[in-house]
Amino acid sequence: MNVSVASSPHFSNMKQGTRQMMVDVILALIPTIAVSVWIFGWYSILHIGICVLTCSLTELVWKKLAGMPASVSDASGPLTGVILALSLPWSAPIYVSVLGSIFAIAIGKMIFGGLGMNLFNPAMVGRAFVMLSFAGALGASAYVYDGAPADALTQATPLTVARDVATAQEFPGLWPLLIGKTNGSLGETSSLAILLGGIFLCVRRTAAWQIPTGVVLGAVIPAAFFELLGFTAITAFDHLFAGSLLFGAFFIATDPVSSPITPKGKWIFGVGIGILIMILRTFSSYPEGVMFAVLLMNSVVPLLNRWTIPTPVGGSFPEKPNA
Amino acid sequence: MQLKNLPRFTFKKGIHPPECKSFSEHQAIEVLPTPDIVRIPLLQHIGAPSKVSIKPRAEVAVGDKIADSGGFISAPVHASVSGKTAREGVITLPNGRRVTTVPIKASEEQPLEGDTLKEAFLGGDWSINLDEIDPTSLSTACSEAGIVGMGGAAFPTHVKLMRNEERPVTDLLINGCECEPFLTADHRLMLESPASILAGAKLAAHATGAENITICIEENKMDAVQALADAIGDENIQIKVMLSKYPQGGEKSLVMAALGKAVPTGGLPLDVGVVVMNVGTASSLARMVLRQMPLTHRIVTVTGAGIENPKNLIVPIGTPFQTVIDYCGGIKDNVSRIIAGGPMMGFSVTDLEIPVTKGTSGITVLTHDDIKQANTTACVRCGMCVDTCPLDLVPTKLALAARHKSIDTLKQYSVDACMECGCCAYQCPANIPLVQLIRTGKILKKMSNN
Ligand code: SF4
Ligand code: SF4
Numbered sequence: 001m002n003v004s005v006a007s008s009p010h011f012s013n014m015k016q017g018t019r020q021m022m023v024d025v026i027l028a029l030i031p032t033i034a035v036s037v038w039i040f041g042w043y044s045i046l047h048i049g050i051c052v053l054t055c056s057l058t059e060l061v062w063k064k065l066a067g068m069p070a071s072v073s074d075a076s077g078p079l080t081g082v083i084l085a086l087s088l089p090w091s092a093p094i095y096v097s098v099l100g101s102i103f104a105i106a107i108g109k110m111i112f113g114g115l116g117m118n119l120f121n122p123a124m125v126g127r128a129f130v131m132l133s134f135a136g137a138l139g140a141s142a143y144v145y146d147g148a149p150a151d152a153l154t155q156a157t158p159l160t161v162a163r164d165v166a167t168a169q170e171f172p173g174l175w176p177l178l179i180g181k182t183n184g185s186l187g188e189t190s191s192l193a194i195l196l197g198g199i200f201l202c203v204r205r206t207a208a209w210q211i212p213t214g215v216v217l218g219a220v221i222p223a224a225f226f227e228l229l230g231f232t233a234i235t236a237f238d239h240l241f242a243g244s245l246l247f248g249a250f251f252i253a254t255d256p257v258s259s260p261i262t263p264k265g266k267w268i269f270g271v272g273i274g275i276l277i278m279i280l281r282t283f284s285s286y287p288e289g290v291m292f293a294v295l296l297m298n299s300v301v302p303l304l305n306r307w308t309i310p311t312p313v314g315g316s317f318p319e320k321p322n323a
Numbered sequence: 324m325q326l327k328n329l330p331r332f333t334f335k336k337g338i339h340p341p342e343c344k345s346f347s348e349h350q351a352i353e354v355l356p357t358p359d360i361v362r363i364p365l366l367q368h369i370g371a372p373s374k375v376s377i378k379p380r381a382e383v384a385v386g387d388k389i390a391d392s393g394g395f396i397s398a399p400v401h402a403s404v405s406g407k408t409a410r411e412g413v414i415t416l417p418n419g420r421r422v423t424t425v426p427i428k429a430s431e432e433q434p435l436e437g438d439t440l441k442e443a444f445l446g447g448d449w450s451i452n453l454d455e456i457d458p459t460s461l462s463t464a465c466s467e468a469g470i471v472g473m474g475g476a477a478f479p480t481h482v483k484l485m486r487n488e489e490r491p492v493t494d495l496l497i498n499g500c501e502c503e504p505f506l507t508a509d510h511r512l513m514l515e516s517p518a519s520i521l522a523g524a525k526l527a528a529h530a531t532g533a534e535n536i537t538i539c540i541e542e543n544k545m546d547a548v549q550a551l552a553d554a555i556g557d558e559n560i561q562i563k564v565m566l567s568k569y570p571q572g573g574e575k576s577l578v579m580a581a582l583g584k585a586v587p588t589g590g591l592p593l594d595v596g597v598v599v600m601n602v603g604t605a606s607s608l609a610r611m612v613l614r615q616m617p618l619t620h621r622i623v624t625v626t627g628a629g630i631e632n633p634k635n636l637i638v639p640i641g642t643p644f645q646t647v648i649d650y651c652g653g654i655k656d657n658v659s660r661i662i663a664g665g666p667m668m669g670f671s672v673t674d675l676e677i678p679v680t681k682g683t684s685g686i687t688v689l690t691h692d693d694i695k696q697a698n699t700t701a702c703v704r705c706g707m708c709v710d711t712c713p714l715d716l717v718p719t720k721l722a723l724a725a726r727h728k729s730i731d732t733l734k735q736y737s738v739d740a741c742m743e744c745g746c747c748a749y750q751c752p753a754n755i756p757l758v759q760l761i762r763t764g765k766i767l768k769k770m771s772n773n
Contacts (some may be wrong), residue, residue: 261719
């Protein structure tokens with residue numbers, strides 16, 4: 001008889017695992033990837049392929065050099081690659097994908113000690129790096145391309161046209177925004193595909209529902225005010241469905257590692273991102289604000305965790321003065 | 324009574340582990356044939372060890388006291404078979420405590436075994452006349468009979484039954500939730516001897532002065548709800564059906580679910596005027612008063628995919644696990660872990676010579692398929708442990724603080740409030756041994772206080 005000894009509980013949820021969580025996210029991204037391939041064709045496949053490959057390789061090499069068990073089996077590295085690729089413009093040069101991926105994994109994750117230790121969302125770290133380093137290649141003009149294979153690609157992104165009252169009437173209607181027949185980063189165009197996958201994640205509890213709900217509320221309410229005050233040319237509703245707001249809410253902000261652990265903290269984190277997105281969209285020189293909003297809120301996560309320690313049911317433990 | 328439409332009660336958070344009750348829930352309670360030898364531990368309860376009160380090589384009859392209570396929170400111990408005592412030994416209990424045991428070699432003649440025992444234990448008439456019973460005598464009698472909580476923690480029952488004018492008891496909750504996966508001892512008892520539970524409940528209410536008696540049963544045991552409802556008839560005892568959720572039967576969760584009251588952290592249900600008593604304990608109380616039987620036997624569920632013939636057995640306290648398992652056809656080859664208790668809060672054992680104690684609600688034999696073979700990864704800070712902890716703790720922080728030996732953080736996050744229910748570790752996708760780390764944390768904190 002060969003029995004093992006362990007501390008209770010002796011049961012654990014078989015369906016739940018770190019790897020399973022990451023696989024869930026990749027599954028949830030399938031509709032979005034499908035739309036991306038439909039709109040952007042092989043550019044989409046190319047970027048996703050390169051990013052996944054580079055991210056995995058970077059992680060392997062780093063682990064090898066650092067003497068950690070070399071494997072990417074928790075699937076978090078490849079996932080970073082997918083998210084990064086989906087947040088790039090279709091015309092991004094290949095070196096941008098490669099460098100962005102290396103930076104995302106090396107500086108965004110491994111330097112902190114690997115999975116679970118990083119403060120910032122690795123994909124956003126990688127994207128911020130390439131956006132700032134190669135601003136020319138990734139500006140608003142990177143999205144527009146007159147001789148593009150599909151109609152949608154010949155237009156500016158919805159949020160770019162919305163910045164100017166003169167061009168705001170070119171803003172696409174609700175239907176193109178829902179199905180994704182518009183220009184934008186590879187994974188942000190179809191709100192419907194994102195909602196489909198995002199809701200799946202929340203139902204599976206892989207993503208904390210408080211975060212996307214918080215982002216949406218945090219963005220829509222100020223957007224409505226800005227609309228009333230005339231700060232923005234499009235409606236709050238348009239803001240919700242245009243750009244990467246929903247993609248960010250469901251797939252970027254919900255990265256467990258770089259978001260708070262307490263329910264209250266998750267709410268504050270989500271709402272904070274939403275508000276920051278609207279402030280950046282309205283008052284900064286960027287038409288989009290998701291990336292910086294997420295990175296900014298990432299930086300206060302340790303504080304949020306400390307501020308939102310729940311009181312145990314029945315109150316805090318009474319400390320005996322003489323014990 | 325329309326049972327289907329009864330409201331369901333529950334508490335916040337918690338988990339839904341697979342119930343796995345089907346192995347033994349339809350096995351009627353049987354009596355284990357008297358074992359050749361029993362080794363009765365002198366510490367089977369929470370509190371101080373009992374003190375041996377007989378000489379070695381003494382002839383004892385079943386029910387004779389062999390050890391006295393060792394303090395206020397303690398309980399005496401009785402012979403569970405008739406026979407001759409031997410020299411005291413020492414054994415390590417599943418929870419890791421080393422305790423003295425008194426072995427008794429069973430003699431040929433056993434006054435209480437087989438059908439006689441079963442009839443005395445479960446059957447017969449359980450009507451009582453409370454007017455003839457002095458409520459204050461019950462606590463003392465309980466203490467004399469060595470009755471402790473049968474749900475697992477084995478808290479001495481006489482402490483709960485003591486009348487305290489400063490803290491009056493309003494509610495008595497009879498706990499028939501049995502939320503641990505696999506275990507069915509309470510379920511079978513409710514089906515086969517509902518009247519003994521009711522008698523015990525009335526006695527407990529009589530002793531504590533509780534005005535309301537509520538029997539709490541999870542909705543996965545509607546047949547037990549029916550059995551008790553039939554036994555109650557028109558008496559003034561309520562039944563509340565609870566959602567099947569773990570840890571519904573934990574005292575704190577139960578008080579919250581049934582009465583909406585939070586037991587203060589570090590306190591007892593008594594602090595909010597509630598006494599919680601397991602159905603098995605209530606039944607023992609009735610047996611003490613109506614059958615003059617001290618606590619000498621208990622019902623043990625022997626179950627799991629790794630056992631040949633799962634059963635619910637009436638077992639003399641002190642019977643070696645091996646004897647019980649052999650009677651159930653033995654263990655299969657693919658066994659992976661043997662647990663005293665259920666899989667959520669039980670202790671794994673390797674030595675099958677350890678004895679059944681008053682708190683052994685079951686012996687669960689798990690196979691390789693039951694145990695998740697996954698590596699521990701780093702905490703991904705998903706917060707699932709926070710989302711399942713019924714007490715609103717932050718398990719991941721507690722575990723981290725225990726790893727880093729950070730006493731201040733352990734205090735800040737109320738490490739002592741944890742009831743070790745295991746919800747957090749069950750749910751953790753990274754497979755982190757959260758409960759084990761939290762236990763370490765509690766010990767670290769205690770040591771730092773000295
Ligand atoms: S459930 Fe596990 S992985 Fe998730 S936060 Fe808690 S300890 Fe970390
Ligand atoms: S921290 Fe303690 S009380 Fe909370 S779920 Fe974990 S074991 Fe249960």
